[in-house]
Amino acid sequence: MSHPSQPARLAVFDLDGTLLDSLPDLAAASARLLRSYDLGTVPPEAVRSMVGDGAGVLVTRLLAYAGDAANGVDLAEATRRYIADYTPRSLEETRLFPGTEDALDALRGAGWKLAVCTNKPVAAARHILEGMGIAPLFVSIVGGDSYPTRKPDAGPLLGAIEQAQTTPARTVMVGDHHNDVLCASGCDALSIFARWGYGRPEMEAGSSAACASITDVPDLANTLIAA
Numbered sequence: 001m002s003h004p005s006q007p008a009r010l011a012v013f014d015l016d017g018t019l020l021d022s023l024p025d026l027a028a029a030s031a032r033l034l035r036s037y038d039l040g041t042v043p044p045e046a047v048r049s050m051v052g053d054g055a056g057v058l059v060t061r062l063l064a065y066a067g068d069a070a071n072g073v074d075l076a077e078a079t080r081r082y083i084a085d086y087t088p089r090s091l092e093e094t095r096l097f098p099g100t101e102d103a104l105d106a107l108r109g110a111g112w113k114l115a116v117c118t119n120k121p122v123a124a125a126r127h128i129l130e131g132m133g134i135a136p137l138f139v140s141i142v143g144g145d146s147y148p149t150r151k152p153d154a155g156p157l158l159g160a161i162e163q164a165q166t167t168p169a170r171t172v173m174v175g176d177h178h179n180d181v182l183c184a185s186g187c188d189a190l191s192i193f194a195r196w197g198y199g200r201p202e203m204e205a206g207s208s209a210a211c212a213s214i215t216d217v218p219d220l221a222n223t224l225i226a227a
Contacts, residue, residue: 014175015118017197024093099215119144154186
C-alpha cells in the first residue's frame with residue numbers, strides 16, 4: 001500500500017537584512033524624515049539597530065533618537081510620511097545579498113516552495129521584490145500589514161504557510177532578527193538565523209540553526225527537513 005507524499009517543504013525568508021541589504025535606503029529615508037521635521041539627521045549605523053519591527057516602530061525609534069525636539073510630532077503622520085517617501089525610492093541603493101539568487105534557485109531545484117514574511121508593509125515588499133526580478137519565485141509574500149498581527153507573533157508566518165498549502169513541521173523560517181526565531185517557534189516551525197544580517201548576535205538564541213552566508217541556507221535547510 002503506497003503512502004501519501006509528504007507536504008511540500010517551505011523556506012520562508014525575512015526581507016531586510018536577510019534577502020536584502022536594504023540599510024542604505026532605509027537609512028537615507030530615515031535621515032530625510034528627521035530633516036523634514038528639522039530634527040537633524042541620523043547615521044546609518046544607528047538605523048541598523050532600529051530595523052526589523054516594521055515602519056511604525058522604526059519611526060518611533062527615530063523620533064526617540066531625535067530627543068525632546070520630536071515631542072510634538074504626530075507618530076501616525078510621521079509614519080505615513082516615511083512610507084510615502086521610502087517606498088518609491090526603496091530600490092536606489094538596495095541590493096540582494098551576494099549569492100541570494102543562486103540560493104533561491106538551489107532550494108527550488110530541491111523541491112522547496114519559497115515565501116517571504118516581513119514586517120515591512122506588503123506594498124513596499126512587493127515593490128522591491130518585483131524591482132529585483134525575484135517576486136515570481138515566491139508562492140506567498142506576507143507583509144507587516146497583511147494580517148492583524150506581525151512578527152514575533154506567529155500569525156503572519158502561519159498565513160504564509162497556509163498560502164503555500166503546507167504545514168509548520170515542513171517549514172523553515174530564515175531571518176536575522178529574534179522576531180523571526182520567535183514567530184517560527186511560536187508555530188512549531190524551524191528557523192535558521194541569518195548571521196550575515198542586521199540582527200545582534202544574541203538574537204540567534206532559540207534558533208534551530210544558524211549560518212554566516214545565504215549561500216549556506218540550501219544545504220542547511222535540506223539537513224533540517226528531509227525531502
